[in-house]
Each structure stands twice: as structure tokens, then as C-alpha cells.
Amino acid sequence: MEFILFVLTHRMNNRDRWRVYKRVSLMFLLALLALTVVQRGSINMGAPFELERQARMHPPADYDDKQENGIKAFWKSSKPSTSESPTITHDNRPTTWDVTSTNCTANHNLSEQDWFMGLEANFKQFLLYRHCRYFPMILNHPEKCSGDIYLLIVIKSVATEHDRREVIRKTWGKEQVVDGKRIKTLFLLGKSSNEVERANHQKLLEYEDYIYGDILQWDFLDSFFNLTLKETHFLKWFHTYCPNVRYVFKGDDDVFVSVHNIFEYLEMSSKVKDMFVGDVIFKAKPIRKKENKYYIPHALYNKTFYPPYAGGGGFLMDGPLVKRLHVAADTLNLYPIDDVFLGMCLEVLKVTPIKHNAFKTFGLVKNKASKLNREPCLFKSMIVVHKLLPTDLIRMWNLVNSDLVCSKKAQIL
Ligand SMILES: *[C@@H]1O[C@H](CO)[C@@H](O)[C@H](O)[C@H]1NC(C)=O
Ligand SMILES: *[C@@H]1O[C@H](CO)[C@@H](O)[C@H](O)[C@H]1NC(C)=O
Ligand SMILES: *[C@@H]1O[C@H](CO)[C@@H](O)[C@H](O)[C@H]1NC(C)=O
Ligand SMILES: *[C@@H]1O[C@H](CO)[C@@H](O)[C@H](O)[C@H]1NC(C)=O
Numbered sequence: 001m002e003f004i005l006f007v008l009t010h011r012m013n014n015r016d017r018w019r020v021y022k023r024v025s026l027m028f029l030l031a032l033l034a035l036t037v038v039q040r041g042s043i044n045m046g047a048p049f050e051l052e053r054q055a056r057m058h059p060p061a062d063y064d065d066k067q068e069n070g071i072k073a074f075w076k077s078s079k080p081s082t083s084e085s086p087t088i089t090h091d092n093r094p095t096t097w098d099v100t101s102t103n104c105t106a107n108h109n110l111s112e113q114d115w116f117m118g119l120e121a122n123f124k125q126f127l128l129y130r131h132c133r134y135f136p137m138i139l140n141h142p143e144k145c146s147g148d149i150y151l152l153i154v155i156k157s158v159a160t161e162h163d164r165r166e167v168i169r170k171t172w173g174k175e176q177v178v179d180g181k182r183i184k185t186l187f188l189l190g191k192s193s194n195e196v197e198r199a200n201h202q203k204l205l206e207y208e209d210y211i212y213g214d215i216l217q218w219d220f221l222d223s224f225f226n227l228t229l230k231e232t233h234f235l236k237w238f239h240t241y242c243p244n245v246r247y248v249f250k251g252d253d254d255v256f257v258s259v260h261n262i263f264e265y266l267e268m269s270s271k272v273k274d275m276f277v278g279d280v281i282f283k284a285k286p287i288r289k290k291e292n293k294y295y296i297p298h299a300l301y302n303k304t305f306y307p308p309y310a311g312g313g314g315f316l317m318d319g320p321l322v323k324r325l326h327v328a329a330d331t332l333n334l335y336p337i338d339d340v341f342l343g344m345c346l347e348v349l350k351v352t353p354i355k356h357n358a359f360k361t362f363g364l365v366k367n368k369a370s371k372l373n374r375e376p377c378l379f380k381s382m383i384v385v386h387k388l389l390p391t392d393l394i395r396m397w398n399l400v401n402s403d404l405v406c407s408k409k410a411q412i413l
Helices: 002-009 015-040 047-057 061-068 072-076 108-112 121-128 162-170 195-212 227-241 259-268 319-329 338-349 376-380 390-400
Strands: 137-139 149-156 176-178 181-191 215-221 245-252 255-257 276-281 309-318 384-386
Touching: 108 121, 137 195, 149 227, 149 259, 162 181, 162 195, 162 390, 181 195, 181 227, 195 215, 215 227, 227 245, 227 319, 227 338, 245 255, 245 319, 255 309, 255 390, 259 309, 309 319, 309 338, 309 384, 319 338, 376 390
Parallel strands: 149 181, 149 245, 181 215
Antiparallel strands: 137 215, 176 181, 245 309, 255 384, 276 309
16 A cells, blocks of 8 residues: 555655545545445455555566656656657558547538438437547557567456456466467557546556556547447557567457467467458348347448458457558448447458357357356357356356366367
């Protein structure tokens, strides 16, 4: 705790005031941490304190510069320096995030059009701002992709889901070297769309990032329709900073993943060019029922079928393809469903995604009550399973990685 308190009180010289301040700060911080715990309901009380202990035991390797400047640097650096002018390399790739101001006004051209007037409020909101393609970064890690990386794991998350990130870092998302191959992990976030949350969670998020150095955050609201922005921002970020990443796994923060099986799969398919594999749906029809979460009005999409696309819960692609996907994405209008949008980008590139049975992003078996959904031997043979909350994830992880004896390994891989 002294660590945090020191940060909060480092400007105070008077010892008495310091003591009072210490107490107040401690209570304030505990209240904030308790708030996240209570809001999440089921998370283990240990997590936030665990977080602090790890800060002392493992100073993040990437943060040498900040350590030199002392603790103050954490607060100073909470706003990334965006003053460097973007330099252009031979392949016209900017080498820094080149979007430094948000200047996005609603497109009122639409307001006069009848088809627009008839839309639901959320689609109006989406269309009014659809032309705003890129936003500045709040938290960045340009150093993340330095050197050769075999597998970059990127996970969509939101500020309040701290416990999910914590569990992923301890289980399948752990940064490590396996057989000489480096694995790195990043979380992709926007801003909380709720103002109270934004005020309470932003500093915690920055502290979390200071400890782990694995959060990318952009200056757009985290909302369902803005998930496509998260997709395009990651593609651009990757294109900018990651020249030497072999493969990317992208997924949700509530899935179970077997990195061991990913490695096995990648070794078998090392010759495949333009690899994109996941729980692919062919000939999906846009949903026209208004009550459905994925409802799409004809005004937004008027074809009978979507292009083939992989469920956003988790999929694998190769690094060079990710860079081409960025270029393709820039030629398309944004579409409110992120995984369908990526399918549209693949269509532009004439790349057909591969369907693989070890990716279960729509659940393991259809019957949600089935015991199979909790069968560790089944999990052991999978690459991604949707969806597990933190406590279940930890339990399943421990089971799958114990001396589990499975009568026969499901022949899926
Ligand atoms: C933002 O856009 C408006 C209108 O398009 C323009 O007048 C203004 O100068 C812009 N501001 C910045 C900071 O670019
Ligand atoms: C609105 O319409 C004008 C004139 O047609 C066009 O120049 C402008 O780009 C449009 N604005 C947006 C945000 O699309
Ligand atoms: C997406 O984020 C932008 C920037 O914060 C915001 O203006 C817009 O309303 C958001 N869109 C939706 C559909 O939530
Ligand atoms: C479908 O939408 C496209 C682009 O939005 C438009 O050009 C085309 O005319 C539409 N087709 C029908 C049958 O409405």
C-alpha cells in the first residue's frame, strides 16, 4: 500500500498532514477497489491486492524508462506523448499512432433522409458517427511487438472487467516463451460509456496498465456497435507497430483457450498462406427480428447472406494477413457487427476463412444445461470455448492442466 500512498502524497512535505492524508487515501483506495469487487459480484477479494504484490515482485520489464524517472512517471505518463511526428517508412507505414485529435461531428446530411428517420435510435447514433474512422490513443504500448513474436494474443475487454483480465493473465493469456517461441498478450479497450464508471475506473485502469503494461486504450466509447472500431483500431495498430508477429489470436475476455492446442494446430498448418481459422459460419442471414441483439435493418444491409465470417469469441490469423486486413478495412464503410465486418474485409481480399471444430465460440453443445459443458476432457481437446466467467475459468484451467486422464482424446485436432 505504501507504494500507492506515496504516489498520492509525494507532494506533501508536512509529516502530520501526510499522516492524515495517508489515512484518507487508504480509505479512498480501498473504497474504489471495493467498488470494483462489489460491482463484479463474484470475483475473489484477493485480486486487487494480488495485483499490488506482483507490482513489487515483478517490475514489468518494459518499463525501464519509467523506473528511472521514479514513481511520478506513472502519473505523468498516463497521457501518452503524442507529440512525435509520424515518420514514414519505405512501405508508407506510419511508425507511430498518427491520430492525435478527435474532431468528429455528427453527419447531419443523413437527418433529412426518410430511410434514416425511420431507424431505431441506436442505428441512428451509429450512422451519424460512422464516418469517424480513427481516434487517439489513451494508453499505448509501442514496444509490445519488439523482436520476433510467434503468437500475439489480443483480447477485447472493458474497464470494469478487471477480474477477467486478471484471470486471463494467470491462465491462458500468460506471457511466456514456449519452445523458444514468444507469446505476448494485449487487452483492447475504449472508454467506459457510463460517466460514473469512467470517473471511477480510469485511474484504476491506468494503474493496472502500469503494473502489467498490456492495455491498449482508445478514445472512443466502449459500446456494442463500437466493437467494430475496436477491430479497425487494432488492425491499424498492428499494421503500425508489429512487423514481426507470426500469428495473432483475437478473442473475448470470457472464453477458455488452449494455447497448447493452438501451437499444435499452427505447427500442422505452418505452410498455409493467408490463414484465418475459427468458428466460421457460411451463408449466415442478417437477423431481421427487431428484438434480437444482432438485428440489422435493410437500410444497413440489403443482401440475403453475409460473407463467411468467424465468431468473434476467438479466432486465429497470420500476421501478414492482419496487415492486409487493415488495408481492406479502410476501403469499407463500418458495419455495426464486428465479426461480420471482418468477414467483409476477408471478402475484399478474396480469402476464405477456415472452419475448425475446436473453435466453439457459440458454446460447446447447444443444450446449455448439458454436463458436457463442464467436461474437462472435452475442454482439453478444444482451442476456444465460449463462455466462462472468471471463477469457472480458473477451475477448468486447473482441471485441464492437472493429471487429467481422459479415456480417449477427442479426435478433433
Ligand atoms: C474540427 O472540425 C471543424 C469543422 O469540421 C473545424 O472548423 C475545426 O477547425 C476542427 N478542429 C480541429 C482542432 O481540427
Ligand atoms: C455532407 O454532404 C456534403 C455535401 O454533399 C459533403 O461534402 C460532406 O462530406 C458530407 N458530410 C459527411 C460527414 O459525409
Ligand atoms: C462510438 O464512439 C464514439 C466516440 O466516443 C461516439 O461518438 C459514438 O457515439 C459511439 N458510437 C456508438 C454507436 O456507441
Ligand atoms: C442495396 O444497397 C446498396 C448499397 O447500400 C444499393 O446500392 C442497392 O441499390 C441496394 N439494393 C436494393 C435491392 O435495395
